[in-house]
Amino acid sequence: MTDPAKTIIGFIGLGLMGRPMCRNLLKAGISPIVYNRSAPPREELVREGATAVPSPADVARLAEIIVIMVADTAAVEDVLSGPHGLLQTLRPGTLIIDMGTTAVPATRRLAALVEEKGAAYVDAPVSGGTIGAEGGTLTIMVGGHDEAVARAKPVLSVFGSRITHVGGIGAGQVAKAANQVIVGLNIGAVAEALALARAAGVDPARVREALRGGFADSRILEVHGQRMVEGNFAPGGKCTTQRKDMHQALEFAATLDLDLPATALSRDLYDRLIAAGDGELDHAALFRLYERTI
Structure with missing residues (x-):
């Protein structure tokens, strides 16, 4: 060894x-x-x-x-x-x-x-x-x-x-593509859920805490949900990187004749975020798309 x-x-x-x-x-x-x-x-x-x-x-x-x-x-x-x-x-x-x-x-x-x-x-x-x-x-x-x-x-x-x-060879990258699909969609779910709470006049931090330990809990809710609550988007993983990875997963899926519509939607949301000038922020900054409408 x-x-x-x-x-x-x-x-x-x-x-x-x-x-x-x-x-x-x-x-x-x-x-x-x-x-x-x-x-x-x-x-x-x-x-x-x-x-x-x-x-x-x-x-x-x-x-x-x-x-x-x-x-x-x-x-x-x-x-x-x-x-x-x-x-x-x-x-x-x-x-x-x-x-x-x-x-x-x-x-x-x-x-x-x-x-x-x-x-x-x-x-x-x-x-x-x-x-x-x-x-x-x-x-x-x-x-x-x-x-x-x-x-x-x-x-x-x-x-x-x-x-x-x-x-x-290549199986690790297939697993990473799957990982990035899950991460991207989960970030979107957490962002929308916390935006819903804020729009309803309920403290997103308390909603996040209420969800911890239940079926909605996840590492994304724990780490990225906290970033959304605090508005702290110093990059751990950049929006541009998340967008690139999801597009890469979509390209690979196309070679398999597999349609991933939710992944495509998430990729497009990151395109909007990057077009707004937030590409270098942490991928949890997807929340900012919703903040602008609240």
Whole structure:
């Protein structure tokens, strides 16, 4: 089994999620080799003990296991197959772990390119937001071959408390698509319920408290409902990201001839919110659509 402390680990992508995840590697006694497109996050992590390199290709020259945590499918494709991407210098035996939310067809295509180099690929998207990233308590949905997943798990355990091997390559991303459908629709339900309470002249905070412990309770009601009540929309997961993930789920569903009308409606609501200038806020800011009409 992989011992992360004795393995050279690369980490690419130091955004809202990547930075706290990388810090958990440092807390575990691992000094990762890091790359990020913008310099300030790299410099920040270097001050804390990481080693920065100028490109993904440089990460691949050095690391045995490489974690990718970037914004979207296009970014993953650039990290892997761009002019300075991992595939330029990828060595046989290297393990790539994509922990972002990447389209299923692209995941399978990129995995095939990695395997052609004699390396291994695991898709391991996460749920839990910045709270889970900071606490090392992310829920991780894993797709990949048994041997590669077994090798990845000790590293994944640094980031998450619940790790489930869902199936072959791409299965983790299918599970994440399902996750984002549920999250998006649940945020919409909580937003509408609390907006209903406020419009009726009843304190949404008390309504939220009354619902806790019953069938309407959920992690979304607990965390995002509190954000809605307080009007605190500092981003843990951005509206633009939620919209992107739901659109990605709809595109994948279309390849299966599956209609997801509620998901499409939720995606469209996020489009309205983003058009109003709130795209960089937390996805719980969907509540603001309703606040404006109360």
